[in-house]
Every structure is written in structure tokens, then in C-alpha cells.
Amino acid sequence: MIRFLFKGLLRDRQRSLLPAIVVAAGVMLTVFLVCYLTGIMGDFADFSAKFSSGHVKIMTREYAENLSQRPIDLALVNVSELMDKVKQDYPDMEWVLRTQFGGLLDAPDQNGETRSQGPTVAIAIDMITPGSREPERLNLENILVAGNIPDNPGEILISDEFATNLEIAPGDHVTLMGSTMYGSMSFYNFTVAGTIRFGVSVMDRGAIIVDISDAQAALDMEDASGEILGYLPGGHYDGEEAGVVCASFNNKYSDPGDEFSPIMLKLTEQDEFLGGYLELVDSAAFIVVFIFVLAMSIVLWNTGLIGGLRRYGEVGVRLAIGEAKGHIYKSMIYESALIGLIGSAFGTILGLLFAYWLQEKGIDIGSMMKGATMMMPGKFHAKLVPQAYYIGFIPGLFSSTLGTMLSGIGIYKRKTAQLFKELET
Amino acid sequence: MTDITTVKIPIMKKSIIIWLSGISLLTGIHQLHAQYPSGDEVMDRMDQNMSAKTRVLTSKMVIHGPRSSRTIESKTWAEGDQKSYSEYLSPPREAGTKMLKLENSLWIYSPSTDRTIQISGHMLRQSVMGSDLSYEDMMDDATYKDHYDAVVIDEETLRDVKCWIVELNANSEDVTYQIRKIWMDKKKYIPLKEELYAKSGKLLKKTELFDFKRVGNRWFPGRMIFKDMLKTGDGTEFLIESIEFDVDIPEHIFTKASLR
Numbered sequence: 001m002i003r004f005l006f007k008g009l010l011r012d013r014q015r016s017l018l019p020a021i022v023v024a025a026g027v028m029l030t031v032f033l034v035c036y037l038t039g040i041m042g043d044f045a046d047f048s049a050k051f052s053s054g055h056v057k058i059m060t061r062e063y064a065e066n067l068s069q070r071p072i073d074l075a076l077v078n079v080s081e082l083m084d085k086v087k088q089d090y091p092d093m094e095w096v097l098r099t100q101f102g103g104l105l106d107a108p109d110q111n112g113e114t115r116s117q118g119p120t121v122a123i124a125i126d127m128i129t130p131g132s133r134e135p136e137r138l139n140l141e142n143i144l145v146a147g148n149i150p151d152n153p154g155e156i157l158i159s160d161e162f163a164t165n166l167e168i169a170p171g172d173h174v175t176l177m178g179s180t181m182y183g184s185m186s187f188y189n190f191t192v193a194g195t196i197r198f199g200v201s202v203m204d205r206g207a208i209i210v211d212i213s214d215a216q217a218a219l220d221m222e223d224a225s226g227e228i229l230g231y232l233p234g235g236h237y238d239g240e241e242a243g244v245v246c247a248s249f250n251n252k253y254s255d256p257g258d259e260f261s262p263i264m265l266k267l268t269e270q271d272e273f274l275g276g277y278l279e280l281v282d283s284a285a286f287i288v289v290f291i292f293v294l295a296m297s298i299v300l301w302n303t304g305l306i307g308g309l310r311r312y313g314e315v316g317v318r319l320a321i322g323e324a325k326g327h328i329y330k331s332m333i334y335e336s337a338l339i340g341l342i343g344s345a346f347g348t349i350l351g352l353l354f355a356y357w358l359q360e361k362g363i364d365i366g367s368m369m370k371g372a373t374m375m376m377p378g379k380f381h382a383k384l385v386p387q388a389y390y391i392g393f394i395p396g397l398f399s400s401t402l403g404t405m406l407s408g409i410g411i412y413k414r415k416t417a418q419l420f421k422e423l424e425t
Numbered sequence: 426m427t428d429i430t431t432v433k434i435p436i437m438k439k440s441i442i443i444w445l446s447g448i449s450l451l452t453g454i455h456q457l458h459a460q461y462p463s464g465d466e467v468m469d470r471m472d473q474n475m476s477a478k479t480r481v482l483t484s485k486m487v488i489h490g491p492r493s494s495r496t497i498e499s500k501t502w503a504e505g506d507q508k509s510y511s512e513y514l515s516p517p518r519e520a521g522t523k524m525l526k527l528e529n530s531l532w533i534y535s536p537s538t539d540r541t542i543q544i545s546g547h548m549l550r551q552s553v554m555g556s557d558l559s560y561e562d563m564m565d566d567a568t569y570k571d572h573y574d575a576v577v578i579d580e581e582t583l584r585d586v587k588c589w590i591v592e593l594n595a596n597s598e599d600v601t602y603q604i605r606k607i608w609m610d611k612k613k614y615i616p617l618k619e620e621l622y623a624k625s626g627k628l629l630k631k632t633e634l635f636d637f638k639r640v641g642n643r644w645f646p647g648r649m650i651f652k653d654m655l656k657t658g659d660g661t662e663f664l665i666e667s668i669e670f671d672v673d674i675p676e677h678i679f680t681k682a683s684l685r
Contacts, residue, residue, distance in 0.1 A: 062491070073491055073555070106542045113681075114543040175540045177533075177548075183490055183555015184497075184518055187535035187542070220518070260492070 019336075020343040023400055026299060027347025027392035028354070032382070034391050035355030039383035041278060045237040045267060050137050051123075052100070053267045054229025055093075055237050056245055058082070062259040063226070067270060070100045072181045072219060072226050076262060079225045085253070090245060092233040096134060099124040099215050099226035103178030103186075105158075105208065107166045116166045120206045122176065124215030124226075128153065137231075138209070140196065146170055147194025150211060155193035157209040163195045170194050176210075180220035188218035230264075242266035301403035315411055329408045336404035337397065344396030351392060358382035464575025467591050470614035471607075472569075474643050477670040479504045487662040488556045497554055498666075508679040519554065523684045524563075531560055534684035541684050550601075556661040557630070557653035561601055569593055572600045580611070583618060587611045602629060613637070615644045628654050641670055 049055050059067070063074040076082065079097060086095050101122050109115035125134040127150050135141065140149050145160040147170030158168070168174060172192050180186045190210065198204050216222060232241055246264045255261040268275035311332075318328050362379035480503045488495050497519055503509040509526040513519040521536035531544045549561045569575060573593035581588050593605040604622040609615070615637055621630040631654060636647035645668060652660035677683055 104542070104544075104548050106540070108540060112539060113541045117542070117545075119548070175535075175538050175542060177535075177542055179552070179555055180518075182493070182495060183488060183552065184495070185522060185533070185535070185554055187538040187540060189538045189540070 016335075016339055019339045019400060020346070022299065023340055023343025023396045024347035024350065027344045027396040028351040030395060031348050031351025031388050031392045032354050032358075034388050035351070035382040035384055036358065038385045038388075039355075039359065039381045042236065042383050043380055045278060046235075048271070049229075049231070049237055049267055050139075052098075053270050054096075054098075054227075055232045055242050056230040056249075056264050056266050057270055058086070058228040058230070058249070058262050058264045059226070060260045061254065061256070061263045064263050064265060064270075070102075070226060072099065072101050072179075072221070073183060074260070075099070075181050075221060075224045075226045076228065077224045077260075079228065080223055082253075082262060083228065086228065086230065086249070089249070089252075090230070093245070094133065094231040096126060096132075096229050096231075097124075097212050097225040097227075098229050099212065099219070099221065101178055101215070101219060101226070103176050105162075105166065105206075106175045106177060107168050107172065108175065116168075118162065118166060118206055120162070120176070120208050121203070122178075122208050122210050122215065124210050124212045127209070127211045128213070140209070143196045143198060145195045145197050147192065150193040153211060153214055154190055155211070156190045156214075157194050157196050158192055159204045159207050160195040160197050161204045162206045162208070163192065168192055176208075176218060178219065180218075181224060182220055184220065186218050186220070188214065190214070237267055239266065239268060298399070301399045301406070312410075316414065319411075319414055325411050325414075329411050332404055332408050332411075333401060337401045340397040340400040341393075343400070344393045347396055348389065348392045352384060352388060355382040355384055355388065359384060461577040461580070461589065464577050464591055464593070465570070467577060467589055467609055467614065468569050468575045468593075471609060471616060474614050475616075475645070476506070477643070479671055479674050480668060481672055481674065482668040483666040485664040485666060486554065486556055487664065488554065489659040489661070490555060491658060495555070502674050502678050504674055504679065510678050510683065525679065525681060525684055526563070527679060531563075532681060532684060539685075541681065552653075557651040557656060557658075558661060562630070562651075569605075572597060573605065581608065583608050586617060588617060613644050615646070630654060640668055643670065 058076065060074050060076055063071055063076075066074065083095055083097070086093075101124070103120055103122060104117055105120040106117040107115050125138065126132040127135055127140075135149055140157065144157075147157075150156065156174075158166075158174075163169065166174075170192050174190050174192060176186075176188045176190060178186045196209070198207065210218075212225070216224065230245070232238055232245075243266055246266050246269075249262075249264040253261065254263045268278055315328055315332075319325065359382045362381040364379050481501070482503075483498070483500050486497045486499070488497065495516070497516065498514040499511050500514060501509060501511040507528050509524075511524045513522040523534040525532045525534075531549070532541055533544060534541045544560055550559050552558065553560055553563055572595055574596055575591055575593050577589045578592045579590040581590055587610075588608040589611055591607045591609055593607070595603045602621040603624040604626070606620045606622070607616050608618040610617055615634070617634055619632045619634075620628055621632075623629055631652045633650045634646035635649070637644045638647050645665070647665050649663040650660050651663065
């Protein structure tokens with residue numbers, strides 16, 4: 001019977017083509033929207049993870065309480081021992097030391113006195129250890145504007161805009177003034193190895209990247225670090241997996257009675273704003289997709305209804321020649337399901353193709369973010385997610401079938417005695 | 426017309442009553458405050474006691490951090506309230522660091538980098554050596570009359586000493602602390618406690634002065650405790666080991682050349 005119906009649909013394109021196109025278009029948009037919204041959310045999470053939060057972060061309990069201030073006086077000590085433990089306990093994950101601190105970057109004149117200076121935020125990462133993935137994680141090669149990536153201690157990268165304001169260039173010497181983790185004054189000379197463009201306004205105004213070993217020397221942080229960041233295997237944030245790691249670590253190593261004992265927080269727990277934002281985007285994405293699916297369902301339902309009404313005469317003839325009402329109703333539902341299935345399959349394929357293209361290429365929003373004070377990725381990508389493979393079938397298959405089912409009820413209201421009269425008119 | 430007259434009379438009556446009440450209230454306040462000396466008089470007497478043409482002092486700063494306490498020793502040469510030069514003597518990490526303050530400018534010399542850095546802008550609000558004092562606090566020239574209007578608002582007994590409470594209200598917006606309250610020893614005219622407030626009335630910092638010693642014809646504190654109320658911790662203790670007043674200080678001390 002299905003084969004028979006399929007042939008009928010192919011031969012009568014008026015009956016099948018338009019509904020199938022409508023279904024495919026709606027499904028394609030649904031699939032694309034799901035991938036795009038998931039991608040944006042993932043971009044936010046990955047950007048934050050790479051720059052500052054990791055998928056999980058280990059800090060002292062007191063540091064975590066004041067996380068927004070990055071208080072290095074509350075940094076972790078004996079970090080090499082702690083690193084050994086986490087590497088042993090979670091061997092699939094990658095663990096790195098990070099320290100963020102503020103200070104004053106001062107460029108000297110010929111007499112060694114202040115020529116220009118400005119407040120700076122320094123991110124200390126492992127830049128010079130051979131095999132370190134940190135330069136790649138922060139995309140340093142691609143954001144380099146002038147000079148080169150540091151390969152010796154005492155070298156830093158500085159944001160290009162900040163370098164221009166301070167009138168310094170690669171090869172120049174600068175002094176970083178700040179406070180050690182014990183509160184003493186700290187002065188450290190650096191050589192500018194290169195300038196970079198973060199693409200994030202707040203960082204481009206005055207950020208520098210220093211090697212973690214230099215930060216430890218400058219801030220009197222021997223075997224200490226502000227934070228230890230952990231990255232899940234696969235490189236993408238997974239809230240559930242991160243939560244499991246955090247729970248097991250905190251259960252084993254964290255002591256609520258000791259403010260300097262380590263605590264691990266997952267990405268969304270670290271920053272209320274980011275956590276809230278991701279939750280909001282997640283709910284917004286769900287709401288948008290739900291509304292879209294609902295709207296598509298109504299459109300496709302309508303298509304089914306129109307199809308049913310358009311075939312009013314055909315149904316009359318079929319009834320007149322003795323076909324059972326139930327058989328007609330059933331065959332129309334099968335036809336509709338077939339159209340929905342074909343349209344949904346095409347729509348899903350097209351939606352996935354568009355989403356894949358956007359996943360690879362991305363939309364560059366860097367030019368729109370020039371005045372932004374919030375750390376945001378410069379490019380948005382779509383992301384192919386498992387739900388994208390089936391979500392389109394909800395409006396595509398069920399709505400058009402439901403539409404036909406509703407419009408088909410009319411078949412049972414037709415009276416055989418009046419059929420010829422109706423057909424005459 | 427009649428209506429207008431009948432309305433006006435009560436308003437005039439009200440005004441007269443308000444005026445009379447106001448005058449009697451003001452007279453009452455005046456009589457109450459008549460027992461208090463004027464704010465300017467109290468501050469002048471404090472300045473006579475605390476200020477000197479020059480000062481040379483050796484001090485220790487005990488900073489109570491979240492993990493441990495540190496003691497920083499320094500020697501300071503000061504002329505009036507515009508010139509000051511400090512050299513840090515210990516611990517080794519700080520030894521050799523020098524600071525020069527000339528009017529509103531501050532320079533720091535770091536021997537480890539052989540650099541002289543001028544501190545300006547928001548950096549002046551940063552903590553000095555992790556203490557509860559900011560560079561701005563250190564540079565505070567304490568000429569209250571230039572920036573504040575002083576009023577004695579109350580009296581209180583503090584640590585068994587009878588004190589005037591002097592309230593200083595800033596007369597310009599460009600001072601860090603808009604309100605200051607000083608508990609002043611009624612007899613010796615020395616401050617025992619000071620509280621520094623923001624414009625909103627929030628208490629920002631507190632200083633307590635102890636162990637007053639007679640140095641020449643002055644009373645000077647031997648120990649001070651500074652507490653930044655926005656920071657956790659037990660505050661910073663400032664101990665004056667030795668102090669000399671009105672000694673000759675060579676002029677070259679207060680030049681940038683002396684930093685290196």
C-alpha cells in the first residue's frame with residue numbers, strides 16, 4: 001500500500017511537491033536554529049574556558065569567595081604536589097597553571113625614568129615549556145600582530161592597542177609593578193616579544209601575557225599559582241561531566257573548615273554572570289526552538305488541512321465508487337506521513353549542511369564588538385548536536401500528519417445519498 | 426479679597442512661629458556648643474603638637490596578612506608636609522627600595538630593576554606593601570584647614586581619656602575622605618582615634634594611636650594601628666622606633682638623584 005501511495009504522490013506532484021517543500025523548509029530552519037543557538041552557547045563557554053575559567057578551576061576556598069578580585073594573596077601553594085594528584089586522579093583531563101593579576105606597566109625613558117605607563121591585567125600561562133598547549137589554546141599565533149611568541153623567560157606579549165598607547169614595540173623593555181602574593185611591592189623587567197590583538201575590547205585596552213615562571217618569580221609565588229585550570233577530554237565543555245569531576249575532587253581534597261584548602265568549581269559556578277547568561281541562553285534557545293517548532297507545526301498542520309480540503313472532490317468520488325471511509329482516511333494519513341517523512345529528511349539534511357558550513361566558517365562579529373566591555377568571542381559558530389538530527393521530525397512529520405487527521409474527520413460526515421448532488425455542483 | 430486676607434494671616438502666623446522656634450532652637454544649640462571649643466582652635470592646637478619643620482624617624486610596619494605577618498623597617502626624612510623621603514631597610518626583598526614624595530608627586534626606586542617609577546592615577550589608591558595604607562594615605566599632607574571645615578560635635582571618654590570629637594567635613598569634592606572624625610585628647614590635644622568616611626557615610630578606614638611619648642615639647646604616638654575597613658585581616662601596626670624633630674636635612678635628600 002505504501003508503495004502504491006508513494007507512486008501516486010510522485011505522479012501527482014500538485015498533491016505532494018508543495019507540502020514537501022513547505023515541510024523541508026520549516027524543518028531546515030528548525031534544525032539550523034537549534035545548531036546555531038547551541039553553537040553560540042558553546043562559543044561563550046569555550047571562550048571563557050580558554051581565557052579564564054577552564055572547564056573546571058581549582059582555587060583556595062577563600063580565593064573562590066573573592067574570585068572576581070583574583071586575590072593572589074590567597075593563591076594555592078604547593079601546586080606541583082596538587083598537580084601530580086589531579087593528573088593521577090583524572091588522567092584524561094589536561095591541567096594547567098594560571099595566574100591573573102593587576103599592576104602598572106611602565107615604559108622607561110633613556111634615564112630609566114617613567115616615560116609612559118598604564119594599568120594592566122596580566123595573564124600568566126605556560127608559554128615557553130616545550131609541548132605546552134597553552135599558546136595554541138589562546139590562539140596566540142593567529143592573534144599576533146607584530147614580533148613573535150615568547151620563547152625565553154622574561155619576554156611578554158602585549159595588546160597592540162596598549163603598546164601603541166605606551167609607544168612601545170617588540171624589543172623594548174618595560175617594568176611591571178605590582179604586589180607579591182605576600183603584599184610586598186614587586187618590580188620586574190620584561191622585554192616585549194610581540195604585540196597581539198585579542199579582539200576583545202576590555203583586553204585590548206591593557207592586557208599582557210606573561211610566562212607563568214616569570215609571574216611566579218615576580219610575585220614571590222614559588223610553587224604557587226592563583227588557579228589550576230582543568231580541560232575535559234575532547235576540548236568542549238560538558239556541564240554534567242564537569243560537575244562529576246568537581247564533586248569527586250571536592251569530596252577528596254576540600255575541607256570546609258580550612259579557607260586555604262583547594263576547591264574545584266565548574267565553569268558555570270565560577271562566574272554568576274556567565275553561569276546565569278548560559279542558563280538564560282539555554283532557556284532562551286529552548287523557548288525559541290519550542291516557539292519555532294510550534295509555529296512550524298501550525299503552518300504544516302494548515303498545509304495538511306488545505307490538502308484535505310483540496311481533495312474534497314476526490315474523496316467524494318472515492319466514496320461514491322464504494323471505497324470505505326476508514327480506508328480513505330487511513331490512506332490520506334499514510335500519504336501525509338510519507339510527505340512529512342520525505343520533507344523532514346530533506347529539511348534535516350539541508351539544515352545540517354548549513355549548520356556544518358557555519359560551524360566551520362563562523363560569523364565574524366569582531367567589528368561590532370569594538371566598544372564592548374564584556375569578554376566575548378569575536379566569532380560565532382553553529383554546532384552540530386545530536387538533537388539536530390531528530391528535532392526537525394517533530395514539526396515535519398507529526399504536524400502535517402495531525403493536520404490531515406483533523407481535516408480528514410470530514411470524510412466521516414459525508415453522506416452517500418448527497419454525494420452525487422455534491423458532485424454535480 | 427476677604428478670602429485672601431483670611432488665608433494670608435495664618436501663613437504669616439505660621440512663619441513667625443517657625444522663625445521664633447528656629448531662633449530659640451539655634452540659641453539652644455549655640456548655648457549647647459558654647460561649652461565646646463571651635464573646631465579650628467582644636468585642630469590648630471593639634472597641628473602645633475604634631476607638626477614640625479622637619480622630622481627624621483625610623484619605623485616598623487607590621488602587616489598582618491591572611492597567611493602570615495610581615496615586618497617592614499624603614500627610615501623617613503620629612504620636611505613640612507610637602508617633602509618626604511623613605512628608604513626601606515628590611516626584609517631583604519624590600520631593602521633598598523626608596524620612595525620620594527614632592528608635593529603631589531610620588532616616585533619609587535626599585536633596586537632589583539634599577540628603575541625609578543612615578544606613581545600616579547588610580548595606582549595611588551593601591552596598598553603600600555600590602556598594608557592597610559594606600560599611597561594616597563601616605564601622601565596625605567594633613568593640612569585640614571585647606572580641605573575641611575572642622576566642628577566639635579561631641580565629647581567622649583576613650584581609653585580613660587576625655588576627648589573632644591571633632592568632625593571634619595570636606596569643602597571640596599576632590600578629597601578621598603569626605604568626612605573625618607577625630608577623637609582628640611582634651612588636655613594634650615593629641616588625636617587618639619580617627620575614622621575616615623566616604624560621602625555616603627560608609628566607614629572606610631580607622632586609625633588608633635597609642636603609647637604617646639614626650640619628644641621635646643611635643644607628644645607623639647609610638648604606635649598606630651591602621652585598619653582598612655574594606656579589607657579582611659587585623660590591620661597594619663605602625664611602630665615608631667625613633668623620632669627627631671627640627672633637625673637639619675640636606676636639600677639633596679629631596680631630589681630624584683637620591684633615589685639611585
